[in-house]
Amino acid sequence: MATFLKVLLQQRHLQTVAAFNREYDRHALKIDPAIVGCGPKKAQFYRWLSGDISGLPYPHHRRILQDMFPGWSMEELFQHHAGADPDPVLPRIVVAPEPTPGVESPTADVESVFPSRAAFTQRMPPQQLFERARTIDMVGISLNLMCQQYPEHEIYRLLESGAEIRCLFLDPAGVQIKQRESEEGQEAGSLSGLTALNMRALQRIGSSSPTPHGFLRLRTYDEIARFNIVIVNSVRCVVQPYLPLARGLDSPTFVARRSGTSGIFDTFAAVFEGMWVRGKELRQ
Template structure:
Protein backbone atom coordinates (compact mmCIF):
# COMPACT_ATOMS: atom_id res chain seq x y z
CA UNK A 1 0.00 0.00 0.00
CA UNK A 2 1.14 3.57 -0.66
CA UNK A 3 1.88 6.06 2.00
CA UNK A 4 -1.09 7.85 3.52
CA UNK A 5 -1.45 11.52 2.68
CA UNK A 6 -0.32 13.91 5.36
CA UNK A 7 -2.79 16.66 6.25
CA UNK A 8 -1.04 19.84 7.31
CA UNK A 9 -3.02 22.06 9.66
CA UNK A 10 -2.21 25.63 8.70
CA UNK A 11 -3.13 26.73 12.20
CA UNK A 12 -0.03 24.92 13.39
CA UNK A 13 2.13 27.05 11.11
CA UNK A 14 2.19 30.24 13.11
CA UNK A 15 4.27 32.06 10.52
CA UNK A 16 2.11 31.13 7.51
CA UNK A 17 0.63 34.13 5.72
CA UNK A 18 -1.23 33.65 2.40
CA UNK A 19 -0.31 36.15 -0.27
CA UNK A 20 -3.74 37.79 -0.50
CA UNK A 21 -2.49 40.49 -2.86
CA UNK A 22 -1.35 37.87 -5.36
CA UNK A 23 -4.61 35.95 -4.95
CA UNK A 24 -6.55 39.12 -5.79
CA UNK A 25 -4.40 39.73 -8.87
CA UNK A 26 -4.91 36.12 -9.99
CA UNK A 27 -8.67 36.44 -9.47
CA UNK A 28 -8.76 39.45 -11.76
CA UNK A 29 -6.68 37.77 -14.46
CA UNK A 30 -8.82 34.62 -14.29
CA UNK A 31 -12.03 36.62 -14.65
CA UNK A 32 -10.71 38.45 -17.72
CA UNK A 33 -9.56 35.17 -19.25
CA UNK A 34 -12.98 33.61 -18.74
CA UNK A 35 -14.63 36.54 -20.51
CA UNK A 36 -12.09 36.38 -23.35
CA UNK A 37 -11.69 40.16 -23.20
CA UNK A 38 -8.85 42.55 -23.85
CA UNK A 39 -7.80 44.76 -20.95
CA UNK A 40 -9.66 47.69 -22.51
CA UNK A 41 -12.87 45.67 -22.87
CA UNK A 42 -12.53 44.31 -19.36
CA UNK A 43 -12.00 47.83 -18.00
CA UNK A 44 -15.31 48.84 -19.60
CA UNK A 45 -17.11 45.90 -17.99
CA UNK A 46 -15.68 46.69 -14.56
CA UNK A 47 -16.60 50.36 -14.99
CA UNK A 48 -20.21 49.30 -15.51
CA UNK A 49 -20.18 46.95 -12.54
CA UNK A 50 -18.46 49.28 -10.06
CA UNK A 51 -20.04 52.55 -11.16
CA UNK A 52 -16.72 54.39 -11.51
CA UNK A 53 -14.23 54.60 -14.38
CA UNK A 54 -11.64 51.83 -14.68
CA UNK A 55 -8.77 52.31 -17.12
CA UNK A 56 -6.88 49.77 -19.21
CA UNK A 57 -3.70 50.83 -17.41
CA UNK A 58 -5.31 50.01 -14.06
CA UNK A 59 -6.19 46.51 -15.25
CA UNK A 60 -2.58 45.93 -16.31
CA UNK A 61 -1.28 47.12 -12.95
CA UNK A 62 -3.79 45.10 -10.95
CA UNK A 63 -2.88 41.93 -12.84
CA UNK A 64 0.88 42.36 -12.37
CA UNK A 65 2.08 44.26 -9.31
CA UNK A 66 -0.66 46.44 -7.75
CA UNK A 67 -3.41 45.29 -5.42
CA UNK A 68 -6.91 45.67 -6.91
CA UNK A 69 -9.52 47.50 -4.80
CA UNK A 70 -12.05 45.43 -2.89
CA UNK A 71 -14.94 46.37 -5.20
CA UNK A 72 -12.96 45.16 -8.21
CA UNK A 73 -12.15 41.86 -6.49
CA UNK A 74 -15.85 41.33 -5.72
CA UNK A 75 -16.74 42.12 -9.35
CA UNK A 76 -14.12 39.61 -10.51
CA UNK A 77 -15.63 36.97 -8.23
CA UNK A 78 -19.08 37.58 -9.75
CA UNK A 79 -17.63 37.16 -13.24
CA UNK A 80 -15.85 33.92 -12.27
CA UNK A 81 -19.15 32.56 -10.95
CA UNK A 82 -20.95 33.18 -14.24
CA UNK A 83 -23.31 30.34 -15.07
CA UNK A 84 -23.29 31.10 -18.80
CA UNK A 85 -26.96 30.24 -19.38
CA UNK A 86 -28.72 31.70 -22.39
CA UNK A 87 -31.43 34.34 -22.45
CA UNK A 88 -34.17 31.81 -22.98
CA UNK A 89 -33.22 29.50 -20.10
CA UNK A 90 -34.84 29.43 -16.71
CA UNK A 91 -32.14 30.82 -14.43
CA UNK A 92 -30.50 34.26 -14.26
CA UNK A 93 -27.59 34.67 -16.65
CA UNK A 94 -24.99 35.10 -13.90
CA UNK A 95 -24.37 36.04 -10.29
CA UNK A 96 -24.47 39.74 -11.10
CA UNK A 97 -27.88 39.56 -12.76
CA UNK A 98 -29.15 37.55 -9.79
CA UNK A 99 -28.02 40.27 -7.38
CA UNK A 100 -29.40 43.02 -9.61
CA UNK A 101 -32.64 41.08 -9.97
CA UNK A 102 -33.00 40.88 -6.20
CA UNK A 103 -32.56 44.64 -5.96
CA UNK A 104 -34.71 45.61 -8.94
CA UNK A 105 -37.58 43.11 -8.72
CA UNK A 106 -37.29 40.77 -11.71
CA UNK A 107 -35.81 43.17 -14.26
CA UNK A 108 -32.70 41.56 -15.74
CA UNK A 109 -31.93 44.07 -18.48
CA UNK A 110 -32.66 47.70 -19.34
CA UNK A 111 -31.82 49.02 -22.81
CA UNK A 112 -32.05 52.71 -23.78
CA UNK A 113 -33.69 51.97 -27.13
CA UNK A 114 -35.31 49.13 -29.00
CA UNK A 115 -32.55 49.15 -31.59
CA UNK A 116 -29.92 48.67 -28.88
CA UNK A 117 -31.96 45.86 -27.36
CA UNK A 118 -32.16 44.05 -30.69
CA UNK A 119 -28.42 44.55 -31.19
CA UNK A 120 -27.77 42.81 -27.86
CA UNK A 121 -30.57 40.21 -27.77
CA UNK A 122 -31.28 38.11 -30.85
CA UNK A 123 -34.92 37.52 -31.71
CA UNK A 124 -33.85 33.99 -32.61
CA UNK A 125 -32.77 33.49 -28.99
CA UNK A 126 -36.15 34.77 -27.85
CA UNK A 127 -38.44 32.88 -30.20
CA UNK A 128 -36.73 29.88 -31.82
CA UNK A 129 -37.30 27.46 -28.93
CA UNK A 130 -40.45 29.07 -27.55
CA UNK A 131 -43.51 26.94 -26.91
CA UNK A 132 -45.82 29.87 -26.18
CA UNK A 133 -45.60 33.48 -27.35
CA UNK A 134 -48.20 36.06 -26.37
CA UNK A 135 -47.88 39.65 -27.53
CA UNK A 136 -49.75 42.93 -27.61
CA UNK A 137 -48.80 46.40 -28.77
CA UNK A 138 -48.86 48.49 -31.92
CA UNK A 139 -47.42 46.78 -35.01
CA UNK A 140 -45.37 44.10 -33.19
CA UNK A 141 -42.46 44.63 -35.56
CA UNK A 142 -40.08 42.56 -33.44
CA UNK A 143 -42.21 39.53 -34.25
CA UNK A 144 -43.48 40.39 -37.75
CA UNK A 145 -40.63 42.34 -39.35
CA UNK A 146 -37.51 41.12 -37.54
CA UNK A 147 -38.49 37.44 -37.33
CA UNK A 148 -39.13 35.71 -40.65
CA UNK A 149 -42.67 34.53 -41.34
CA UNK A 150 -41.24 31.20 -42.47
CA UNK A 151 -39.80 30.74 -38.98
CA UNK A 152 -43.17 31.66 -37.44
CA UNK A 153 -44.72 28.97 -39.59
CA UNK A 154 -42.09 26.45 -38.52
CA UNK A 155 -42.36 27.04 -34.78
CA UNK A 156 -46.17 26.92 -34.86
CA UNK A 157 -46.11 23.72 -36.88
CA UNK A 158 -43.59 22.45 -34.35
CA UNK A 159 -46.06 22.91 -31.50
CA UNK A 160 -45.69 26.54 -30.41
CA UNK A 161 -48.74 28.68 -29.61
CA UNK A 162 -48.84 32.30 -30.84
CA UNK A 163 -51.44 34.85 -29.67
CA UNK A 164 -51.10 38.48 -30.86
CA UNK A 165 -53.05 41.72 -30.40
CA UNK A 166 -52.38 44.63 -32.78
CA UNK A 167 -53.52 48.23 -32.43
CA UNK A 168 -56.38 48.63 -34.89
CA UNK A 169 -55.25 50.12 -38.23
CA UNK A 170 -57.01 53.42 -39.05
CA UNK A 171 -58.64 53.40 -35.62
CA UNK A 172 -58.82 56.24 -33.13
CA UNK A 173 -55.78 55.40 -31.02
CA UNK A 174 -53.35 54.57 -33.82
CA UNK A 175 -54.17 57.97 -35.34
CA UNK A 176 -53.42 59.48 -31.95
CA UNK A 177 -50.05 57.74 -31.90
CA UNK A 178 -49.20 58.93 -35.42
CA UNK A 179 -49.78 62.50 -34.26
CA UNK A 180 -47.73 61.87 -31.12
CA UNK A 181 -44.72 60.64 -33.10
CA UNK A 182 -45.11 63.15 -35.94
CA UNK A 183 -45.89 60.61 -38.66
CA UNK A 184 -48.16 61.38 -41.63
CA UNK A 185 -51.69 60.12 -41.07
CA UNK A 186 -52.00 56.46 -42.06
CA UNK A 187 -48.29 55.55 -41.89
CA UNK A 188 -48.42 53.45 -38.73
CA UNK A 189 -51.78 52.08 -39.84
CA UNK A 190 -50.27 50.89 -43.13
CA UNK A 191 -47.40 49.18 -41.29
CA UNK A 192 -49.77 47.47 -38.89
CA UNK A 193 -52.00 46.35 -41.75
CA UNK A 194 -48.93 44.88 -43.44
CA UNK A 195 -48.03 42.94 -40.29
CA UNK A 196 -51.59 41.67 -40.00
CA UNK A 197 -51.33 40.44 -43.58
CA UNK A 198 -48.18 38.54 -42.59
CA UNK A 199 -50.18 36.83 -39.84
CA UNK A 200 -52.90 36.00 -42.36
CA UNK A 201 -50.31 34.56 -44.76
CA UNK A 202 -48.89 32.38 -42.00
CA UNK A 203 -52.37 31.28 -40.94
CA UNK A 204 -53.25 30.32 -44.53
CA UNK A 205 -50.20 28.06 -44.78
CA UNK A 206 -50.68 26.24 -41.47
CA UNK A 207 -51.83 22.65 -41.36
CA UNK A 208 -55.30 21.97 -39.95
CA UNK A 209 -53.68 20.58 -36.80
CA UNK A 210 -51.50 23.65 -36.20
CA UNK A 211 -54.01 26.33 -37.24
CA UNK A 212 -55.73 26.65 -33.81
CA UNK A 213 -52.37 27.51 -32.23
CA UNK A 214 -52.27 30.86 -34.04
CA UNK A 215 -54.72 33.56 -32.92
CA UNK A 216 -54.56 37.27 -33.63
CA UNK A 217 -56.91 40.21 -33.23
CA UNK A 218 -56.99 44.00 -33.05
CA UNK A 219 -57.94 46.43 -30.29
CA UNK A 220 -58.69 50.14 -30.25
CA UNK A 221 -57.61 51.35 -26.83
CA UNK A 222 -54.94 53.74 -25.48
CA UNK A 223 -51.45 52.45 -26.31
CA UNK A 224 -48.97 52.11 -23.44
CA UNK A 225 -46.60 49.18 -24.11
CA UNK A 226 -45.51 46.48 -26.47
CA UNK A 227 -45.52 43.34 -24.33
CA UNK A 228 -44.06 39.99 -25.37
CA UNK A 229 -44.42 37.03 -22.99
CA UNK A 230 -42.39 33.94 -23.83
CA UNK A 231 -43.19 30.59 -22.23
CA UNK A 232 -44.67 32.28 -19.17
CA UNK A 233 -41.14 33.04 -17.97
CA UNK A 234 -39.64 35.89 -20.00
CA UNK A 235 -41.12 39.31 -20.74
CA UNK A 236 -39.99 42.02 -23.13
CA UNK A 237 -41.77 45.31 -22.32
CA UNK A 238 -41.37 48.40 -24.50
CA UNK A 239 -43.14 51.62 -23.40
CA UNK A 240 -44.52 54.32 -25.65
CA UNK A 241 -43.36 57.74 -24.47
CA UNK A 242 -44.72 61.20 -25.37
CA UNK A 243 -43.14 62.81 -28.45
CA UNK A 244 -40.76 59.86 -28.80
CA UNK A 245 -40.69 57.37 -31.64
CA UNK A 246 -41.30 53.82 -30.54
CA UNK A 247 -37.90 52.68 -31.80
CA UNK A 248 -36.21 55.29 -29.57
CA UNK A 249 -38.03 54.21 -26.41
CA UNK A 250 -36.37 51.94 -23.81
CA UNK A 251 -36.82 48.19 -23.55
CA UNK A 252 -37.04 46.13 -20.36
CA UNK A 253 -36.12 42.45 -20.19
CA UNK A 254 -37.92 40.79 -17.28
CA UNK A 255 -37.63 37.23 -16.00
CA UNK A 256 -40.34 35.72 -13.83
CA UNK A 257 -39.15 34.77 -10.37
CA UNK A 258 -40.63 32.10 -8.10
CA UNK A 259 -41.48 34.65 -5.40
CA UNK A 260 -44.73 36.56 -5.53
CA UNK A 261 -44.91 40.04 -6.98
CA UNK A 262 -42.48 41.44 -9.51
CA UNK A 263 -42.98 43.25 -12.79
CA UNK A 264 -43.49 40.09 -14.82
CA UNK A 265 -46.89 39.52 -13.23
CA UNK A 266 -47.80 43.19 -13.73
CA UNK A 267 -47.27 42.98 -17.48
CA UNK A 268 -48.83 39.53 -17.65
CA UNK A 269 -51.99 40.83 -16.02
CA UNK A 270 -52.10 43.81 -18.41
CA UNK A 271 -51.82 41.54 -21.45
CA UNK A 272 -54.38 39.07 -20.07
CA UNK A 273 -56.90 41.83 -19.43
CA UNK A 274 -56.42 43.27 -22.93
CA UNK A 275 -56.85 39.84 -24.48
CA UNK A 276 -60.02 39.14 -22.50
CA UNK A 277 -61.54 42.36 -23.86
CA UNK A 278 -60.38 41.99 -27.45
CA UNK A 279 -59.14 38.47 -28.16
CA UNK A 280 -62.08 37.15 -30.15
CA UNK A 281 -60.40 37.74 -33.51
CA UNK A 282 -58.89 35.24 -35.93
Protein backbone atom coordinates in the same frame (compact mmCIF):
# COMPACT_ATOMS: atom_id res chain seq x y z
CA MET B 1 -12.52 67.86 -26.06
CA ALA B 2 -15.63 66.32 -24.56
CA THR B 3 -16.35 63.63 -21.99
CA PHE B 4 -18.89 60.85 -22.30
CA LEU B 5 -20.83 62.71 -19.62
CA LYS B 6 -21.25 65.63 -22.03
CA VAL B 7 -22.48 63.33 -24.79
CA LEU B 8 -25.01 61.68 -22.47
CA LEU B 9 -26.27 65.04 -21.23
CA GLN B 10 -26.65 66.27 -24.80
CA GLN B 11 -28.79 63.23 -25.55
CA ARG B 12 -31.05 64.19 -22.63
CA HIS B 13 -30.97 67.93 -23.40
CA LEU B 14 -29.31 68.63 -20.05
CA GLN B 15 -26.11 70.24 -21.34
CA THR B 16 -26.70 73.62 -19.63
CA VAL B 17 -25.84 74.10 -15.98
CA ALA B 18 -29.39 75.20 -15.11
CA ALA B 19 -31.01 72.16 -16.75
CA PHE B 20 -28.45 69.82 -15.23
CA ASN B 21 -28.89 71.18 -11.71
CA ARG B 22 -32.66 70.82 -11.92
CA GLU B 23 -32.12 67.14 -12.73
CA TYR B 24 -29.44 66.95 -10.03
CA ASP B 25 -31.91 68.22 -7.40
CA ARG B 26 -34.58 65.78 -8.56
CA HIS B 27 -32.23 62.87 -7.88
CA ALA B 28 -30.96 64.44 -4.66
CA LEU B 29 -34.52 64.56 -3.28
CA LYS B 30 -34.65 60.81 -3.66
CA ILE B 31 -31.14 60.02 -2.41
CA ASP B 32 -30.34 62.66 0.21
CA PRO B 33 -32.45 65.84 0.51
CA ALA B 34 -29.60 67.47 2.42
CA ILE B 35 -27.64 67.88 -0.82
CA VAL B 36 -30.44 69.54 -2.81
CA GLY B 37 -28.97 72.74 -4.20
CA CYS B 38 -25.40 71.42 -4.00
CA GLY B 39 -24.99 70.84 -7.72
CA PRO B 40 -21.86 72.05 -9.50
CA LYS B 41 -21.28 75.73 -10.18
CA LYS B 42 -21.06 76.90 -13.77
CA ALA B 43 -17.26 76.76 -14.11
CA GLN B 44 -17.06 73.37 -12.42
CA PHE B 45 -19.86 71.96 -14.54
CA TYR B 46 -18.19 72.94 -17.82
CA ARG B 47 -14.91 71.44 -16.62
CA TRP B 48 -16.82 68.19 -16.16
CA LEU B 49 -18.01 68.39 -19.75
CA SER B 50 -14.59 69.18 -21.17
CA GLY B 51 -12.66 66.75 -18.99
CA ASP B 52 -10.47 69.52 -17.61
CA ILE B 53 -10.38 68.00 -14.14
CA SER B 54 -7.57 66.58 -12.03
CA GLY B 55 -9.67 63.91 -10.32
CA LEU B 56 -13.17 62.58 -9.91
CA PRO B 57 -15.94 64.74 -8.37
CA TYR B 58 -16.69 64.82 -4.64
CA PRO B 59 -18.53 61.80 -3.20
CA HIS B 60 -21.93 63.55 -3.02
CA HIS B 61 -21.65 64.43 -6.73
CA ARG B 62 -20.68 60.84 -7.57
CA ARG B 63 -23.76 59.52 -5.77
CA ILE B 64 -26.01 61.70 -7.92
CA LEU B 65 -24.20 60.86 -11.16
CA GLN B 66 -24.39 57.14 -10.43
CA ASP B 67 -28.15 57.47 -9.92
CA MET B 68 -28.54 59.52 -13.11
CA PHE B 69 -26.47 57.11 -15.23
CA PRO B 70 -26.83 53.55 -13.89
CA GLY B 71 -24.42 51.15 -15.50
CA TRP B 72 -21.75 53.81 -16.05
CA SER B 73 -18.74 54.03 -13.75
CA MET B 74 -17.31 57.43 -12.82
CA GLU B 75 -14.18 56.64 -14.79
CA GLU B 76 -16.26 55.94 -17.90
CA LEU B 77 -18.35 59.11 -17.54
CA PHE B 78 -15.25 61.28 -17.39
CA GLN B 79 -13.34 59.57 -20.16
CA HIS B 80 -12.70 61.67 -23.25
CA HIS B 81 -15.08 60.93 -26.11
CA ALA B 82 -13.02 60.97 -29.28
CA GLY B 83 -15.81 60.31 -31.78
CA ALA B 84 -16.92 62.91 -34.31
CA ASP B 85 -20.59 62.00 -33.95
CA PRO B 86 -22.16 64.35 -31.36
CA ASP B 87 -24.95 61.86 -30.71
CA PRO B 88 -23.42 58.39 -30.81
CA VAL B 89 -25.15 55.14 -30.03
CA LEU B 90 -24.04 54.23 -26.54
CA PRO B 91 -25.72 50.96 -25.66
CA ARG B 92 -25.33 50.57 -21.91
CA ILE B 93 -26.93 47.46 -20.48
CA VAL B 94 -27.79 47.45 -16.80
CA VAL B 95 -27.82 43.93 -15.43
CA ALA B 96 -29.71 43.32 -12.21
CA PRO B 97 -27.50 41.99 -9.40
CA GLU B 98 -27.86 38.43 -8.22
CA PRO B 99 -30.34 38.32 -5.33
CA THR B 100 -29.06 37.61 -1.83
CA PRO B 101 -30.87 34.67 -0.21
CA GLY B 102 -33.47 35.89 2.23
CA VAL B 103 -33.17 39.52 1.11
CA GLU B 104 -35.74 41.09 -1.21
CA SER B 105 -34.09 42.40 -4.36
CA PRO B 106 -34.67 46.12 -5.08
CA THR B 107 -34.83 45.28 -8.80
CA ALA B 108 -37.52 42.61 -8.34
CA ASP B 109 -37.28 40.16 -11.24
CA VAL B 110 -35.71 42.50 -13.81
CA GLU B 111 -32.84 40.79 -15.63
CA SER B 112 -31.54 43.67 -17.72
CA VAL B 113 -32.33 47.11 -19.07
CA PHE B 114 -31.47 48.42 -22.54
CA PRO B 115 -31.58 52.07 -23.69
CA SER B 116 -33.61 51.22 -26.80
CA ARG B 117 -35.23 48.38 -28.71
CA ALA B 118 -32.38 48.55 -31.20
CA ALA B 119 -29.87 47.87 -28.41
CA PHE B 120 -32.04 45.02 -27.13
CA THR B 121 -32.44 43.31 -30.52
CA GLN B 122 -28.73 43.69 -31.16
CA ARG B 123 -28.05 41.69 -28.01
CA MET B 124 -31.07 39.39 -28.35
CA PRO B 125 -32.40 39.13 -31.94
CA PRO B 126 -35.88 37.62 -32.41
CA GLN B 127 -34.36 34.37 -33.71
CA GLN B 128 -32.76 33.93 -30.31
CA LEU B 129 -35.71 35.27 -28.31
CA PHE B 130 -38.23 32.95 -30.00
CA GLU B 131 -35.98 29.91 -30.31
CA ARG B 132 -37.78 26.79 -29.02
CA ALA B 133 -40.76 28.94 -27.95
CA ARG B 134 -43.85 27.02 -26.91
CA THR B 135 -45.95 30.11 -26.21
CA ILE B 136 -45.59 33.71 -27.42
CA ASP B 137 -47.88 36.52 -26.28
CA MET B 138 -47.46 39.97 -27.86
CA VAL B 139 -49.21 43.33 -27.61
CA GLY B 140 -48.09 46.61 -29.14
CA ILE B 141 -48.82 48.75 -32.17
CA SER B 142 -47.53 47.02 -35.32
CA LEU B 143 -45.59 44.12 -33.71
CA ASN B 144 -42.64 44.54 -36.06
CA LEU B 145 -40.48 42.25 -33.94
CA MET B 146 -42.55 39.31 -35.14
CA CYS B 147 -43.88 40.60 -38.46
CA GLN B 148 -40.88 42.44 -39.93
CA GLN B 149 -37.81 41.05 -38.17
CA TYR B 150 -38.68 37.37 -37.86
CA PRO B 151 -38.76 35.24 -41.04
CA GLU B 152 -42.09 33.75 -42.10
CA HIS B 153 -40.62 30.27 -42.41
CA GLU B 154 -39.62 30.47 -38.74
CA ILE B 155 -43.20 31.32 -37.77
CA TYR B 156 -44.38 28.29 -39.77
CA ARG B 157 -41.76 26.18 -38.00
CA LEU B 158 -42.97 27.32 -34.59
CA LEU B 159 -46.60 26.57 -35.44
CA GLU B 160 -45.76 23.14 -36.85
CA SER B 161 -43.82 22.35 -33.69
CA GLY B 162 -46.88 23.14 -31.57
CA ALA B 163 -46.26 26.74 -30.51
CA GLU B 164 -49.24 28.83 -29.40
CA ILE B 165 -48.96 32.46 -30.53
CA ARG B 166 -51.27 35.31 -29.54
CA CYS B 167 -50.78 38.71 -31.19
CA LEU B 168 -52.71 41.83 -30.15
CA PHE B 169 -52.42 44.79 -32.58
CA LEU B 170 -53.49 48.39 -32.15
CA ASP B 171 -56.57 48.64 -34.38
CA PRO B 172 -55.41 50.17 -37.71
CA ALA B 173 -58.95 51.51 -38.26
CA GLY B 174 -59.32 52.83 -34.71
CA VAL B 175 -59.00 56.23 -33.08
CA GLN B 176 -55.90 55.61 -30.98
CA ILE B 177 -53.57 54.75 -33.85
CA LYS B 178 -54.34 58.13 -35.41
CA GLN B 179 -53.49 59.78 -32.10
CA ARG B 180 -50.21 57.88 -31.97
CA GLU B 181 -49.28 58.90 -35.52
CA SER B 182 -49.82 62.52 -34.54
CA GLU B 183 -47.84 62.11 -31.32
CA GLU B 184 -44.87 60.59 -33.16
CA GLY B 185 -45.05 63.27 -35.87
CA GLN B 186 -45.67 60.69 -38.59
CA GLU B 187 -47.76 61.12 -41.70
CA ALA B 188 -51.41 60.19 -41.37
CA GLY B 189 -51.90 56.56 -42.28
CA SER B 190 -48.26 55.51 -41.85
CA LEU B 191 -48.69 53.43 -38.70
CA SER B 192 -52.14 52.21 -39.64
CA GLY B 193 -50.89 51.07 -43.06
CA LEU B 194 -47.92 49.22 -41.57
CA THR B 195 -50.09 47.60 -38.91
CA ALA B 196 -52.68 46.44 -41.46
CA LEU B 197 -49.87 45.01 -43.62
CA ASN B 198 -48.43 43.08 -40.68
CA MET B 199 -51.85 41.77 -39.70
CA ARG B 200 -52.53 40.50 -43.22
CA ALA B 201 -49.16 38.73 -43.26
CA LEU B 202 -49.96 36.84 -40.07
CA GLN B 203 -53.50 36.11 -41.24
CA ARG B 204 -52.04 34.53 -44.38
CA ILE B 205 -49.63 32.44 -42.31
CA GLY B 206 -52.38 31.36 -39.94
CA SER B 207 -54.68 30.28 -42.74
CA SER B 208 -52.06 28.47 -44.84
CA SER B 209 -49.88 26.82 -42.22
CA PRO B 210 -49.85 23.10 -43.13
CA THR B 211 -51.41 20.93 -40.42
CA PRO B 212 -50.19 23.06 -37.52
CA HIS B 213 -50.14 21.49 -34.08
CA GLY B 214 -50.12 24.90 -32.45
CA PHE B 215 -52.20 27.97 -33.21
CA LEU B 216 -51.91 31.62 -34.20
CA ARG B 217 -54.61 33.92 -32.83
CA LEU B 218 -54.92 37.60 -33.71
CA ARG B 219 -56.89 40.35 -32.02
CA THR B 220 -57.03 44.16 -32.10
CA TYR B 221 -57.56 46.78 -29.40
CA ASP B 222 -58.38 50.47 -29.56
CA GLU B 223 -56.92 51.84 -26.33
CA ILE B 224 -54.06 54.23 -25.63
CA ALA B 225 -50.86 52.42 -26.59
CA ARG B 226 -48.87 52.39 -23.37
CA PHE B 227 -46.61 49.35 -23.64
CA ASN B 228 -45.12 46.88 -26.09
CA ILE B 229 -45.11 43.53 -24.28
CA VAL B 230 -43.62 40.22 -25.42
CA ILE B 231 -43.94 37.16 -23.17
CA VAL B 232 -42.15 33.96 -24.17
CA ASN B 233 -42.90 30.57 -22.62
CA SER B 234 -44.63 32.30 -19.69
CA VAL B 235 -41.13 32.85 -18.29
CA ARG B 236 -39.45 35.84 -19.97
CA CYS B 237 -41.14 39.21 -20.43
CA VAL B 238 -39.81 42.04 -22.61
CA VAL B 239 -41.46 45.42 -21.98
CA GLN B 240 -41.17 48.81 -23.67
CA PRO B 241 -43.09 51.95 -22.76
CA TYR B 242 -44.43 54.08 -25.61
CA LEU B 243 -42.98 57.50 -24.85
CA PRO B 244 -44.35 60.88 -25.98
CA LEU B 245 -42.79 62.18 -29.20
CA ALA B 246 -40.63 59.06 -29.61
CA ARG B 247 -40.88 55.99 -31.79
CA GLY B 248 -41.18 52.64 -30.09
CA LEU B 249 -37.79 51.71 -31.55
CA ASP B 250 -36.18 54.45 -29.45
CA SER B 251 -37.77 53.55 -26.10
CA PRO B 252 -35.99 51.82 -23.19
CA THR B 253 -36.49 48.06 -23.01
CA PHE B 254 -36.81 46.03 -19.82
CA VAL B 255 -36.38 42.26 -19.58
CA ALA B 256 -37.88 40.39 -16.62
CA ARG B 257 -37.88 36.69 -15.78
CA ARG B 258 -40.65 35.05 -13.83
CA SER B 259 -39.62 34.29 -10.26
CA GLY B 260 -41.18 32.73 -7.21
CA THR B 261 -42.30 36.10 -5.86
CA SER B 262 -44.51 38.82 -7.28
CA GLY B 263 -42.61 41.14 -9.61
CA ILE B 264 -42.50 42.95 -12.94
CA PHE B 265 -43.25 39.78 -14.89
CA ASP B 266 -46.54 39.20 -13.08
CA THR B 267 -47.58 42.83 -13.52
CA PHE B 268 -47.18 42.86 -17.28
CA ALA B 269 -48.49 39.33 -17.76
CA ALA B 270 -51.69 40.56 -16.10
CA VAL B 271 -51.71 43.66 -18.33
CA PHE B 272 -51.50 41.47 -21.43
CA GLU B 273 -54.24 39.10 -20.29
CA GLY B 274 -56.59 41.97 -19.49
CA MET B 275 -56.04 43.58 -22.88
CA TRP B 276 -56.38 40.24 -24.66
CA VAL B 277 -59.78 39.65 -23.06
CA ARG B 278 -60.94 43.09 -24.17
CA GLY B 279 -59.56 42.65 -27.69
CA LYS B 280 -61.54 41.98 -30.84
CA GLU B 281 -60.88 38.65 -32.57
CA LEU B 282 -59.67 38.69 -36.16
CA ARG B 283 -60.83 36.05 -38.58
CA GLN B 284 -58.20 34.23 -40.64
